[in-house]
Every structure is written in structure tokens, then in C-alpha cells.
Amino acid sequence: MTEATDADAGQAPVAGLLLAAGGGRRLGGRPKALLRYRGRPLVERAVRVLGDGGCGPVHVVLGAGAAQVRAALAAVPEAVPVDNPGWSGGMGSSLRAGLASLAAMEPEVSAVLVMLVDQPRIGAAAVARVLAAHRAGAGLVSAAYSGERGHPVLFAREHWEGVAQAAEGDRGARGYLRRHADAVALVECSDIAAPDDIDTPEDLPLLDG
Template sequence: MALTTDTKTRQRPVAGLVLAAGGGRRLGGRPKALLPHRGRTLLEHATTALRTAGCAPVHAVLGAGAAEVRAAPPDEVVLVDNPDWARGMGSSLRAGLNSLAGVDVSAVAVLLVDQPRIGAPAVARVLAAHRSGAELAAAVYGKHRGHPVLFARGHWPRITELATGDQGARAYLRAHAAELTLVECGDIAAPDDIDTPEDLALLEP
């Protein structure tokens, strides 16, 4: 049965969550959270995008390079350690949602740390879909679904149960495709990942 959220609930804050635990194996073991982009780290870029779009609070899940990130943490961000980060994105999503369990928010918007061409405008569009009634929303780029992804609070328990390996919420969203609002963001963002040394060309000094 579809979950519903009333107007008053949708006006509560929306949390932001950055999944930033990856170890950058194909980048020679360089933690993605610490890669430089436009004078700051990718983690700072992602958390700033969420805050600028209106998310509060913002949590970031750390794994590889956690000690280095904590040595110079981003502003206004709650850092969450995921000791199981090497098992894949699913464990980081679970850690992030669990860290928000006691926080009074109506939903969470999720970004991946390694997508520098996704900024505040794309996050704001997805948040607007939630304010208009969407329980589940995701940015799309042409025909391809991507991030940010938004989950209203009522969906968190089941997402947490299903998040395994590198799947994150993919299986849950597939099962609830009829409830998922797709938000076109291809005109304001691009979902390019920083996965290989060749991808480092996407980063700007």
C-alpha cells in the first residue's frame, strides 16, 4: 500500500545525506571524499550542495580516509563512521539512515560524493517534488535515473532492510516504481562518476 504524507509533514525539514565512504580502489586507493574540486574536497562540494538547496541537517557517511576527513571536517555536517564501508554502498546507506533515526525530518535527500557535476539546483528540484507531495523522488538525466534521490521517512525502515552490497536503494525503488516521481535534471546537472584515473579530468582546480 502506498504511503502518504500530509501537507504539514512535508513542510518539516528534509535531511541531506552524502555517501562518502568509498576507498577509490580504481583510483589507486585515493579516498573519493578527499579528492579536490574547485578549491575544496568532493565531500565539501556535496555537503554544500545539500545545505544550499535547503537540507538540514546534513550527515555524511565516512569509511576510507575517515581520520583525514575528521582532521578538517566540513562546516555544519554530522560525520557518521561506517566500519563496514568495504561491503558496499548498501552498508553506508543503512548507517546514514540509522544516524537520522532520532532527527525530526520528513525525508532525506541522498547524494553520492563522487558526482561533482551535481549541485544545489538539482537537489532543490528534487526537494520541490517532495514539497508537492512526492514520497519517493529521483533525478533523471535523459532516460537514466540517478542522484539525488529522496525518501520520505515512512520508507526508511524497509529501505534499510533491503540495502545490501552496492545496491543501496535500487531494489526498493524498482519495487516501488509506480510511486517514484522522476525529476528531470539533465539541463542543470550531470551524473558523471569519478571512478577511474581518466575521470579525474572532470575535477576542476
């Protein structure tokens, strides 16, 4: 990881939270975290993206293929795995599990930046841009692509309880962000990233880089 940490800069740390529990149902049951991008598992790549973008610590929520994904994380020992036994209930359960894990940490972090494991066209530059908006004072931040909200998203600590309460099914934090739309700082990232995700076999060419 190449970026200076927040501790080095004398700032409260912002955690990275990687949601990597999906089972890839529409991919024939292949856990998305284990798909390979440029020769490495997506989960390894995403942890490095979060770290290089300025986040730390990085917690990774595991679900489908948890043992294999945990083994893949050996390449990035700074990652903290978080098991979500209820992962099949959707993204909301993984978001709640990750927030609970971070809330129990000492020392506390000031915010969390959430990223999905299956978006290989989002890199460290987008993470850093969202993080910079928080450093400038925003408590709710979302990357935007041609004006449309996407990932990564950032929640200052005071929002975590509300986000966890609203996170159900596959909606994640979308309902919470809609209800607080006036407070969300949108950070345009379409010049440096793209929000394409890998859901079906037709999306697999994204892994070719």
C-alpha cells in the same frame, strides 16, 4: 549556505545524507571524499551543495580515510559525521548507517535526500528540484537524466525501514526503487546537472570543473 531553512519556512525539515565512505579502489586507494574540486575537498563541496539546495541537517557517512575526511569537514561544521566501520562492504552499508543515524535524531525529519560524494556535476539546483517534488507531495523522488533514474534521490520517512532492509552490497536503494517504480516521481535534471561519477583515473578530468 544561502537558502532559508525548512524551519524558517515553517516546514518539516528534510535531511541531507551524503555517502562519502568509498575507498577509491580503482583510483589506487585514494578516498573519493578527499579528491579536490576547484581547490576544495569533494566532501566539503557536497555538504555545501546539500545545504544550499535546502537540506538540513546534513549527515555524512565516513569510511575510507575517516580521520582525514572528518578533518576536512571542519570547514563545514554544520555537517554531522557518521562512522561506518563496515564501509568496505559497499554502498548499502553506508546507506543503512546514515538512515540509522537520522532515525535517532530529535526532532524528526520528514524525509532524507541522498547524494553521492563523487558526482561533482550535480549541484544545488538539482537538489532543490528534487526537494520541490517532495514538497509537492511525492514520497519517493529521483533525479533523472534523459529519463534515466540517477542521484540525488529522496525517501520520505515511511520508506526508510524498507530501504534499509533492501540496501546490500553496492546496490544501495536501487532494488527498492525498482520494486516501487510506480510510486517514484522522476524529476528531469539533465538541463542543470550531469550524473558523471569519478571511478577511474580516466574520470579525474571531471575535477577540473
